[in-house]
Amino acid sequence: MVARSVLITGSNRGLGLEMVRQLVLAPRTGNPKLVEAPRTGNSKPEVIIATCRSPHQAQKLCEVADNNKNVHVVQLDVTDESSYGSFVSRVGELVGPQGLNLLVNNAGVAPKSTRINMVRWQQVTDTLTVNTVAPIMLTKALLPHLKTAANQVEGDSLAVKRAAVINISSVLGSIARNEQGGLYPYRASKAALNAITKSMSVDLRGNNILVASLHPGWVQTDMGGKNADLTPTDSISQILSLLHQMTDHHHGQFYQYDGEQGRWRIEGVYTMFTEVTFGTEQNTKAGIWSRSKLRESDKVEIKEH
Ligand SMILES: NC(=O)c1ccc[n+]([C@@H]2O[C@H](COP(=O)([O-])OP(=O)(O)OC[C@H]3O[C@@H](n4cnc5c(N)ncnc54)[C@H](OP(=O)(O)O)[C@@H]3O)[C@@H](O)[C@H]2O)c1
Numbered sequence: 249m250v251a252r253s254v255l256i257t258g259s260n261r262g263l264g265l266e267m268v269r270q271l272v273l274a275p276r277t278g279n280p281k282l283v284e285a286p287r288t289g290n291s292k293p294e295v296i297i298a299t300c301r302s303p304h305q306a307q308k309l310c311e312v313a314d315n316n317k318n319v320h321v322v323q324l325d326v327t328d329e330s331s332y333g334s335f336v337s338r339v340g341e342l343v344g345p346q347g348l349n350l351l352v353n354n355a356g357v358a359p360k361s362t363r364i365n366m367v368r369w370q371q372v373t374d375t376l377t378v379n380t381v382a383p384i385m386l387t388k389a390l391l392p393h394l395k396t397a398a399n400q401v402e403g404d405s406l407a408v409k410r411a412a413v414i415n416i417s418s419v420l421g422s423i424a425r426n427e428q429g430g431l432y433p434y435r436a437s438k439a440a441l442n443a444i445t446k447s448m449s450v451d452l453r454g455n456n457i458l459v460a461s462l463h464p465g466w467v468q469t470d471m472g473g474k475n476a477d478l479t480p481t482d483s484i485s486q487i488l489s490l491l492h493q494m495t496d497h498h499h500g501q502f503y504q505y506d507g508e509q510g511r512w513r514i515e516g517v518y519t520m521f522t523e524v525t526f527g528t529e530q531n532t533k534a535g536i537w538s539r540s541k542l543r544e545s546d547k548v549e550i551k552e553h
Pocket of ligand 1: 257258259260261262263264300301302324325326327353354355356357358378416417418419463464465466467468469470471472473476
């Protein structure tokens with residue numbers, strides 16, 4: 249299994265929901281890519297804490313929980329710091345004395361404003377609050393449970409199965425690869441998230457907690473839009489394979505969903521993506537994406553919203 253206990257923020261739709269769906273798949277009955285993955289196996293986590301802002305409106309997630317006793321839907325608006333105390337207590341009850349193995353900071357927003365003349369103050373601060381501030385503060389709040397999990401294992405090796413924080417970032421956070429400009433709130437929020445990943449990796453190494461940023465690819469979700477390259481199934485199946493394989497080598501680094509192929513191992517935030525050939529980043533009304541190979545026919549005008 250990827251880990252005994254997993255907590256995913258923003259799991260009522262998009263990539264978070266897909267991660268919950270794939271985590272509850274029985275071994276060898278799911279996506280072939282998952283079955284190929286890890287020697288460590290794909291047995292289900294014992295505890296999956298699927299958080300969302302409005303559980304009563306999260307029908308798809310609640311259906312998964314109804315059919316899988318290991319899935320616990322817990323209300324969390326990641327920006328509501330006043331709720332963290334009771335939330336952390338609830339997580340403690342669910343994971344028990346073995347602690348929390350894996351925190352996936354997945355919840356995110358991507359406002360459509362693109363160019364300097366369109367950007368608004370509130371939009372920037374709201375985006376930073378969800379995509380950047382919340383992952384720091386939530387990780388801080390959940391540290392006692394992560395440390396408890398890390399302490400269940402002898403030695404100082406790192407693995408997601410032991411204890412890990414995975415920050416879902418984006419290639420749009422790349423400074424080196426920003427050739428299109430615009431997207432101030434989103435780009436800044438993900439660049440900062442990558443810097444945070446690096447700091448966390450330094451701070452938490454002594455606690456034997458693995459920390460990494462992951463770019464899920466351009467994915468067909470509400471955020472990615474329907475023209476995206478990957479289905480959520482493809483993206484998440486490869487992310488889960490990668491999580492199984494993560495070790496000390498991955499600590500403090502940024503990987504693309506298919507990082508097991510080794511094409512996205514980058515050193516540090518300012519040199520991110522300079523070792524790879526990456527195409528173009530654009531945005532449409534449908535959403536924001538990045539592509540490894542942008543075909544001429546795919547090019548669209550960047551529009552203000
Ligand atoms: N899709 C892509 O192509 C792509 C590419 C690169 C990176 N990413 C990153 O991948 C992650 C997931 O994106 P996605 O494509 O799945 O997006 P999505 O379909 O728009 O889903 C976003 C999720 O975040 C949740 N969320 C937003 N604000 C929240 C808050 N304050 N508290 C708790 N949950 C909140 C949403 O909940 P509500 O339903 O309550 O709004 C929803 O569950 C994001 O961090 C995104 O930046 C996506």
